[in-house]
Amino acid sequence: MNEGGRIAMLSRILSASAAGVATGIGDDAAVLDVAGAAAERGHLVWTIDEQVEGTHFRRDLGSWRDMGWRSFMAAASDVAAMGAVPWCALSALVLPDDVDDAALEELAHGQRAAAEATGAPIVGGNLARGPAMSIATTLLGTSERPIRRAGARPGDGLWMAGRVGLAAAGLRALEAKAKDSDALRRAVDAWRMPRALVEAGRAMGRVAHAAIDVSDGLARDASHVADASGVRIVLDASALLADVALASVAAALEADALDLALYGGEDYAIVAASPVAIEGFRRIGDVTEGCGIALRGSNGETPIEPRGFDHFTSGRLTAASRS
Amino acid sequence: MNEGGRIAMLSRILSASAAGVATGIGDDAAVLDVAGAAAERGHLVWTIDEQVEGTHFRRDLGSWRDMGWRSFMAAASDVAAMGAVPWCALSALVLPDDVDDAALEELAHGQRAAAEATGAPIVGGNLARGPAMSIATTLLGTSERPIRRAGARPGDGLWMAGRVGLAAAGLRALEAKAKDSDALRRAVDAWRMPRALVEAGRAMGRVAHAAIDVSDGLARDASHVADASGVRIVLDASALLADVALASVAAALEADALDLALYGGEDYAIVAASPVAIEGFRRIGDVTEGCGIALRGSNGETPIEPRGFDHFTSGRLTAASRS
Numbered sequence: 003m004n005e006g007g008r009i010a011m012l013s014r015i016l017s018a019s020a021a022g023v024a025t026g027i028g029d030d031a032a033v034l035d036v037a038g039a040a041a042e043r044g045h046l047v048w049t050i051d052e053q054v055e056g057t058h059f060r061r062d063l064g065s066w067r068d069m070g071w072r073s074f075m076a077a078a079s080d081v082a083a084m085g086a087v088p089w090c091a092l093s094a095l096v097l098p099d100d101v102d103d104a105a106l107e108e109l110a111h112g113q114r115a116a117a118e119a120t121g122a123p124i125v126g127g128n129l130a131r132g133p134a135m136s137i138a139t140t141l142l143g144t145s146e147r148p149i150r151r152a153g154a155r156p157g158d159g160l161w162m163a164g165r166v167g168l169a170a171a172g173l174r175a176l177e178a179k180a181k182d183s184d185a186l187r188r189a190v191d192a193w194r195m196p197r198a199l200v201e202a203g204r205a206m207g208r209v210a211h212a213a214i215d216v217s218d219g220l221a222r223d224a225s226h227v228a229d230a231s232g233v234r235i236v237l238d239a240s241a242l243l244a245d246v247a248l249a250s251v252a253a254a255l256e257a258d259a260l261d262l263a264l265y266g267g268e269d270y271a272i273v274a275a276s277p278v279a280i281e282g283f284r285r286i287g288d289v290t291e292g293c294g295i296a297l298r299g300s301n302g303e304t305p306i307e308p309r310g311f312d313h314f315t316s317g318r319l320t321a322a323s324r325s
Numbered sequence: 326m327n328e329g330g331r332i333a334m335l336s337r338i339l340s341a342s343a344a345g346v347a348t349g350i351g352d353d354a355a356v357l358d359v360a361g362a363a364a365e366r367g368h369l370v371w372t373i374d375e376q377v378e379g380t381h382f383r384r385d386l387g388s389w390r391d392m393g394w395r396s397f398m399a400a401a402s403d404v405a406a407m408g409a410v411p412w413c414a415l416s417a418l419v420l421p422d423d424v425d426d427a428a429l430e431e432l433a434h435g436q437r438a439a440a441e442a443t444g445a446p447i448v449g450g451n452l453a454r455g456p457a458m459s460i461a462t463t464l465l466g467t468s469e470r471p472i473r474r475a476g477a478r479p480g481d482g483l484w485m486a487g488r489v490g491l492a493a494a495g496l497r498a499l500e501a502k503a504k505d506s507d508a509l510r511r512a513v514d515a516w517r518m519p520r521a522l523v524e525a526g527r528a529m530g531r532v533a534h535a536a537i538d539v540s541d542g543l544a545r546d547a548s549h550v551a552d553a554s555g556v557r558i559v560l561d562a563s564a565l566l567a568d569v570a571l572a573s574v575a576a577a578l579e580a581d582a583l584d585l586a587l588y589g590g591e592d593y594a595i596v597a598a599s600p601v602a603i604e605g606f607r608r609i610g611d612v613t614e615g616c617g618i619a620l621r622g623s624n625g626e627t628p629i630e631p632r633g634f635d636h637f638t639s640g641r642l643t644a645a646s647r648s
Contacts, residue, residue, distance in 0.1 A: 005635040024368065025473060028553075030403040030537060031372035033471045036363050045347065046363075048448075049354035050415040050463055054455035080353040092373040094461050097637075125371075131636040132377035134457040138417050140373055148356045150348060214353060230351075312328045313454040314420075 003103050008129060011103070015110040016093075018123035023090055025125075032092065032126040034142075039089065043144040046089075049080035055135035057313070063176045066105045068194040069137065070112025072268075076217065077139035078120040078198035079270040083215035084150070085207020086143030088122035088200060093139050096132035109137070120200050147207055154212035154231035154275030160287035161210075161280050163202035163272045166220045166242070167259065168192035170266025171251040178255075185250040196270045202282040206274045213274035219265045222310025224273055224287075225295045231275070234292030237264070237306075239299040241286040264297070267311045326426050331452060334426070338433040339416075341446035346413055348448075355415065355449040357465075362412065366467040369412075372403035378458040380636070386499045389428045391517040392460065393435025395591075399540065400462035401443045401521035402593040406538035407473070408530020409466030411445035411523060416462050419455035432460070443523050470530055477535035477554035477598030483610035484533075484603050486525035486595045489543045489565070490582065491515035493589025494574040501578075508573040519593045525605040529597045536597035542588045542633025547596055547610075548618045549631075554598070557615030560587070560629075562622040564609040587620070590634045 003011065013027045022040065025033035040046060053059060053073040064072075074091065081088050093113060097106065117123050122141060172193030175186045199215075206213055212231050216223045220237070228235045242263040243249065252259035274280060275289050287298070296303045326334065336350045345363065348356035363369060376382060376396040387395075397414070404411050416436060420429065440446050445464060495516030498509045522538075529536055535554050539546045543560070551558045565586040566572065575582035597603060598612045610621070619626045 004638045008637060025471070029473050029475075030406045031370045031409070031466070031471075033407070033468075033473070034369040034371060036359060036367055036369060040359050040369075041364055044359055046357040046359060047354045048357060048415065048465070050417045050449070050451050050461065052417040052419060052451050052453050052461060054419050054453050057453055057455050083353045084356070086354075092371065092463060094373045094375040094463075096375060096377055096457075096459055126373070128373050128375050128461075129636055130375050130377050130380055130459075132380050132457055132459060134419075134455055136419055136453075136455060136459060138373065138375060138451075138461040140415060140417075140463040142371070143354070145356075148348070148354075150352050150356070152352075313452055314331065315327045 005129060008106060011107060012110050015107065015114055016124045020090055020123045023125050027126050039144045043146045045145045045148050047081050047084045047086035047143040047145050047148050049077055050138060050140040051077040051080060052136055052138040064194045066108035067112035070109040071116045072194065072196055073137040074113050074116035074139050075196050075198045075270060077141045078122065079215040081141050081143035082198045082200045082203030083213050083272045084145060084148045085203050085213065086145035086148060087204065088120045089142045089144050090125045091117060091122050091139055091141045093124050093127040096130050096134065096136040098133055098135055101135055120198055145207065149207055149210050149213040151212055151214050151227050151230035154227055154233050154289045156233055156289055156291045158211055158275040158277050158289040159285050160235055160289055161274045161276055161283035162286045163199050163283045164269060165245055165248065166216055166269050166271050167248045167262030167266040168251065169196060169268040171255055171257065171262050174255055174257065180255060183254055185254050188247055189251040192269060196268060198270055199272050202272055205281040206272060206283065209278055209280055210274040210276040213272055216269060216271040216273055218267045219310025221264045221295060221306055222308045225308030227275060228293060228295055234290045235287060235295045236290055236303060237287040237295065237297050239297055265310055328452060331429060334430060335433050338430065339437055339447040343413055343446045346448050350449050362467045366469045368468045368471050370404050370407045370409035370466040370468050370471050372400055373461060373463040374400040374403060375459055375461040387517045389431035390435035393432040394439045395517065395519055396460040397436050397439035397462050398519050398521045398593060400464045401445065402538040404464050404466035405521045405523045405526030406536050406595045407466065407468060407471045408526050408536065409468035409471060410527065411443045412465045412467050413448045414440060414445050414462055414464045416447050416450040419453050419457065419459045421456055421458055424458055443521055468530065472530055472533050472536040474535055474537050474550050474553035477550055477556050477612045479556055479612055479614045481534055481598040481600050481612040482608050483558055483612055484597050484599055484606035485609045486522050486606045487592060488568055488571065489539055489592050489594050490571045490585030490589040491574065492519060492591040494578055494580065494585050497578055497580065503578060506577055508577045511570055512574040515592060519591060521593055522595050525595055528604040529595060532601055532603055533597040533599040536595055539592055539594040539596055541590045544587045544618060544629055545631045545633025550598060551616060551618055557613045558610060558618045559613055559626060560610040560618065560620050562620055588633055
C-alpha cells in the first residue's frame with residue numbers, strides 16, 4: 003500500500019470520537035477545543051515516548067499488537083504518573099520496507115486497544131519510511147494539580163501502585179527461551195502488555211507530594227525523586243519482597259528477586275511520596291532528610307546505587323543489563 | 326556521556342521560559358497552563374513530524390545544526406498552515422552509537438534556533454538509542470480559527486506564501502555535487518534551512534477558507550485540499566514560473582522549472598483558498614467546481630496527476646523522485 007492507503011487504513015482502525023477533539027486524523031494537525039476538561043482542570047500534561055526496534059522490542063519477543071500496545075502504554079504511564087487524565091495522543095511511526103501492511107494493521111490494533119484502555123484516542127500522527135522501526139507516541143492529559151518529581155518531604159511515606167521486577171523477569175525468560183510455566187507466563191505478559199495505572203494515578207494526584215513512573219528501574223527512578231526533591235528515599239526490602247508473583251518468577255529463573263525489583267524496568271508502576279495512604283498503593287519505604295537512596299533490610303540501612311537502564315551506557319535489549 | 330549527562334546538556338541548550346509553560350524539561354511530562362493564550366484563542370492545534378536519516382536527510386548533505394533546524398521547521402510549518410501561533414514543542418531523538426556528544430550538541434543548537442525563530446520553545450522530550458538516527462518533533466499551537474484542508478469554495482482564489490521547487494533543486498544540486506553558484510547556493514539554503522511561515526499563516530488564518538503546507542510537492546498537497554473540500558483546483562503555470570530564483574536554479578541544473586514547482590517538496594510554502602487577497606501571499610490559481618487538480622497554461626487547462634513524495638512508493642533520498 004502507498005502512504006495514502008496506509009494513512010486511510012490507520013484512520014479506519016484508530017478513529018474514535020472524544021470530548022474536545024474537533025479535528026482528528028487527516029489534516030496538517032489535530033484540532034482540540036480548550037473549553038471542557040482542559041479549561042476546567044487548568045493544566046495540560048504533555049509527554050513523548052519512543053520505542054525502537056532492537057532497543058525496546060524485538061519481533062521475536064512479542065506480536066505486532068503487543069508492540070503497539072506497550073509503546074502506547076509507556077507514554078500513557080508518564081501522564082498517569084503526573085496524576086493527570088489522559089486526553090488524546092498522536093503517533094509517529096517509522097517503518098522499514100519489511101514491515102508489511104498486515105503487520106502495520108496489527109500494530110495499529112494494539113495502539114487502538116491501549117488508547118481505549120486509557121481513554122485517550124489517537125487523533126493524528128506521522129508515517130515515514132526508515133531503516134529501523136520505531137513508534138513515537140505523544141500524549142496530552144489534563145490535570146488540576148500535576149504531581150512532579152520535586153516536592154517529596156521528609157516524613158512522607160513512599161507508596162507504590164503496580165509492581166516492579168516482573169516485566170524484567172518476563173523479558174529475561176523470553177530471551178532465555180525459558181520453559182513455560184504459570185509464573186513465567188505472568189511475567190512475560192507483564193513485559194508484553196504493561197498497563198498505565200491511570201486510576202491509581204488520579205487517586206495519587208489528590209494527595210501526593212511527588213511521583214514518578216518506574217520505567218528504568220525502581221532504584222534509578224526513585225533516585226530521580228530524591229534528587230529533584232532534595233530528600234533521601236529509603237526503600238524497604240521486605241515490602242519489595244512481599245510480592246508473591248515476583249518471588250515465584252525469580253525462583254523459576256534462579257534470579258534474585260530483590261535485584262529484579264530494584265533494577266528491572268518497564269513495569270510502569272507509579273511511585274509516590276505522600277503523607278497519607280493512597281488508594282491502590284502499598285507502602286514500600288520512607289522519605290527522610292538527606293540525599294540519595296538506601297535499602298532498609300535485616301542488617302539496617304545500606305545506601306544503594308541508582309543504577310538502572312541507561313540508553314547510552316547500558317547494553318542493548320539482548321544484554322542482561324536491559325532486564 | 327550517559328543518558329543523564331546528555332539530558333542535562335540538552336536541557337542547558339534548549340531551556341527557555343515561555344508564557345504558559347509551568348514545568349519544562351526534566352520531569353515525566355511537561356506541564357502547561359491552560360489560562361492565557363490557549364484559553365483566549367480557544368483551540369489547540371497539535372502536530373507531530375519525524376525526520377529520518379536516509380529518508381529526509383543525509384549527514385553529507387548538511388550540518389547537524391541544519392538537521393536540527395529543518396526537522397523543527399517541518400513540524401512548525403504544520404501549525405503555521407493551520408493559521409495557529411506556535412506555543413511549545415517536545416523533541417524525541419533516536420541516536421545511533423556513532424552520533425557523538427558534539428554532534429548532539431550541534432543538533433540541539435539547530436533546534437533551539439528554530440524554536441526561537443518560531444516562538445515555540447522545546448519543553449521536553451525523549452532520548453533513545455537505536456540503529457538509525459531520527460528526530461521526532463511534536464508542536465502545540467493556539468488558534469482562534471484553525472484553517473483545515475476542507476473548506477475551499479468555488480470562486481476562491483488559490484494563494485501561496487513562500488516558494489516551491491527551490492528546496493528540491495537544492496537537494497538535487499547537493500546530490501549531484503553541482504558546481505557552486507549564487508543560484509544554487511540559494512536553493513541549497515532553501516533545502517537546508519527552510520522556515521515555517523508563521524506570520525503569513527496568522528494573516529491567512531484571518532480570512533482563508535482552507536489551507537495546507539507544501540511538504541510533499543504542490544501538486545500532491547493542493548490535491549489534498551481539492552479532495553477534502555470537494556472542489557477543483559486550477560494552478561496557473563505562468564504564476565508558478567514567475568519566480569526568478571526558481572528559473573535561474575532550474576537553468577543551472579538543466580531542470581524543468583515547472584516540474585520543480587509542481588513536484589518538488591520540503592519548501593514549506595503555505596497554500597490557501599481565500600475569497601480575498603492575503604498579506605504576504607501571491608495568487609497562483611483558482612478554486613472551481615469539480616474535482617482534482619489542473620494546470621492552466623498557454624494551451625488551456627490540463628488535468629495533472631497529484632504525484633509527489635510518497636514514503637512507500639517513492640524512492641529514497643538519493644533517488645531522483647525525492648526531489
